[in-house]
Amino acid sequence: MKPLKRETDILPDNDAALKQVAARYAVSITPEVREAIRTPGDPVARQYVPDVAELVVLPEDRADPIGDDVYSPVPGIVHRHPDRVLLMPVNVCAVYCRFCFRREKVGPGRKVLTPAELARALDYIRADKNIWEVILTGGDPLILSPRKLGALLRELESIDHVQVLRLHTRIPVADPRRVTKALCGALKTRKALYVAIHVNHAQEIIPAAEEAFARLRAADCVLLSQSVLLKNVNDSVKALEELFRRLVALRVKPYYLHHPDLARGTGHFRLSLTEGQNLVKKLRTRLSGLGLPAYVLDIPGGHGKVPVGPAHLHLRGEDVFVEDMKGALHAYPPPPDKERRS
Numbered sequence: 001m002k003p004l005k006r007e008t009d010i011l012p013d014n015d016a017a018l019k020q021v022a023a024r025y026a027v028s029i030t031p032e033v034r035e036a037i038r039t040p041g042d043p044v045a046r047q048y049v050p051d052v053a054e055l056v057v058l059p060e061d062r063a064d065p066i067g068d069d070v071y072s073p074v075p076g077i078v079h080r081h082p083d084r085v086l087l088m089p090v091n092v093c094a095v096y097c098r099f100c101f102r103r104e105k106v107g108p109g110r111k112v113l114t115p116a117e118l119a120r121a122l123d124y125i126r127a128d129k130n131i132w133e134v135i136l137t138g139g140d141p142l143i144l145s146p147r148k149l150g151a152l153l154r155e156l157e158s159i160d161h162v163q164v165l166r167l168h169t170r171i172p173v174a175d176p177r178r179v180t181k182a183l184c185g186a187l188k189t190r191k192a193l194y195v196a197i198h199v200n201h202a203q204e205i206i207p208a209a210e211e212a213f214a215r216l217r218a219a220d221c222v223l224l225s226q227s228v229l230l231k232n233v234n235d236s237v238k239a240l241e242e243l244f245r246r247l248v249a250l251r252v253k254p255y256y257l258h259h260p261d262l263a264r265g266t267g268h269f270r271l272s273l274t275e276g277q278n279l280v281k282k283l284r285t286r287l288s289g290l291g292l293p294a295y296v297l298d299i300p301g302g303h304g305k306v307p308v309g310p311a312h313l314h315l316r317g318e319d320v321f322v323e324d325m326k327g328a329l330h331a332y333p334p335p336p337d338k339e340r341r342s
Contacts, residue, residue, distance in 0.1 A: 021050040025265070026096040026107030030175045033095055036204050043201040043233045047097055054098060054265035060300075063104045065261040067302020076113045076121040080304060084133035087121060089113050089152060091139040094175035097198075099230060099269045101261035101298075106139055122155055125162065133164040142171040142178060150186030157189050166194040168226065173199045176212035184219035196224040196255060201234050202242040205250070213250050224255035227293065229276050230269045237282045244283075244291040254293035259308060262300050273297065273308055281310040285325045 021027075029048050036044045071080040078086040091102075091110040100106065113121065125131050134156050141149065156162055167187075171178050172195070187193060195216055199205065216223060225247050227234065234240055244254045257280070260270045280295045295309040314321045314329060321329040 017052040017055065018050050021052065021054045021265075025050070025054060025098075025103050026093075028093070028095050028108075030095055032176055032206060032208055033174050033204075035208075036206050038203070042203070043239070044203050046233050047099070047200060047230070048095060049098070051098060051268065053268040056267060057264050058267045060262050061264040061267065062262050062300060063264060065101050065263050065300055066298040067300070068102075070302045074120050074124050075117045077124055079124075079128075079131075080302065082130045084135060085125060085131055086135050086137050087125070087156075088138040089118060089121075089136065089141060090143055092143055093138070093140040094143055094171055094178065097170070099228060099260055099263065099266045101263045102139075103263055103265075110139075118152075122159075125156070126159055129161045131162060133166060134162055135166045135168060137168040140169050140171055141167050142169045142183065146180070146182040146186040149183070153186065153189055153193075157191055162191070164192045164194070165189060166196060168196045168198065170198045172197050172212040172216060173204050173209045176208040179212035179215050181215075184215050187216070187219045187221055193221050194224055195221045196226050197252060198226050198228075199243070199247070200227045200230060201239060202246045205246055210250060213252060217251060223250075223252040225252050225293070226256045226258065227254070228258045228260055228269075229271065229279070229295075230260060231271045233269070235271055235275070235279065237279060237286065240279060240283055241286055241291075244287060244293070248291045254291055257293040257295045259295070259297040261298055277308065277310040284310075 027050055033044065033048055037048075039045070040049075068078045068086075071078050073079055076088050078088070080086075090112050091106045092108060092112070093106055096103070096107065125134060136152075144152070153165065156165055187195075197213075199209075213223060227240075227243065229235060229240075234243065240257075247254055257276075259273060259276055260266060262270075276295060280292075283292060294307050296305050297308045298305045312323045314323060318334070320332045320334065322332050323329055
């Protein structure tokens with residue numbers, strides 16, 4: 001397969017349906033992603049190459065599946081939890097995932113915060129002293145130039161009550177050339193800076209991505225990962241185990257494994273919560289806590305992110321049983337009563 005020179009190279013000339021997908025949802029594939037694709041339809045290709053299945057919109061699909069709009073008091077801010085906010089300075093990315101929950105809002109030509117809007121967003125953060133953590137997302141915040149990103153981080157760093165900064169990004173895997181010395185210099189802050197890298201399959205971690213991880217670590221960034229559980233991409237114990245082992249070895253802590261959201265045209269990526277729980281349960285027998293992310297679901301409608309991993313605690317009346325890694329149940333004694341404690 002020859003390298004992709006243009007976005008349209010991935011769309012057959014005679015396939016009107018795929019062109020219709022590309023007209024509706026943004027498409028972009030970097031040379032590094034193309035390098036990671038080994039065969040058509042493989043786990044990397046499925047994440048980035050348009051599919052006619054995206055034209056199928058199910059009744060449960062939503063334009064705003066996690067309810068960001070309801071919690072946006074000013075442009076660029078989503079404030080769902082008292083102690084943290086999302087700050088979205090841009091709505092463009094280096095690549096566009098076919099399963100993205102913000103696919104209706106991102107892409108070339110989409111709105112970027114104006115200087116006035118960004119100033120208003122920063123004023124909002126300054127005014128609320130409960131905000132302890134600011135999460136830069138979007139869009140991909142690392143698409144900003146080092147100068148603009150550095151200036152934004154300096155503004156956030158100057159806010160006394162903001163103690164933690166976090167960036168959610170695909171770029172270290174999908175466009176690692178952007179992780180330059182200048183960018184890493186912009187990321188150096190006096191406050192804790194966490195970089196959550198979106199990666200779903202070990203095949204995505206090419207040598208250039210490993211080098212980008214190393215540059216970010218050298219810039220004193222704490223590296224986490226976020227992954228989405230995707231049908232026919234990583235929905236097997238083997239694929240998830242390989243991914244999480246590879247990340248831990250590269251000093252990236254697996255943080256979240258997201259159940260896919262109800263974004264329009266993404267039903268072909270979704271599996272059931274029970275299937276996800278069974279996978280996570282099997283992973284617990286094969287990986288240490290270092291390699292196990294939290295399996296979470298963003299409840300549709302803006303009700304927040306909750307853990308949905310398998311339960312190991314079972315109640316039978318007042319009796320408590322704990323399930324071990326092999327599925328056996330073990331009785332666990334109740335706490336001493338008040339008389340015994342006194």
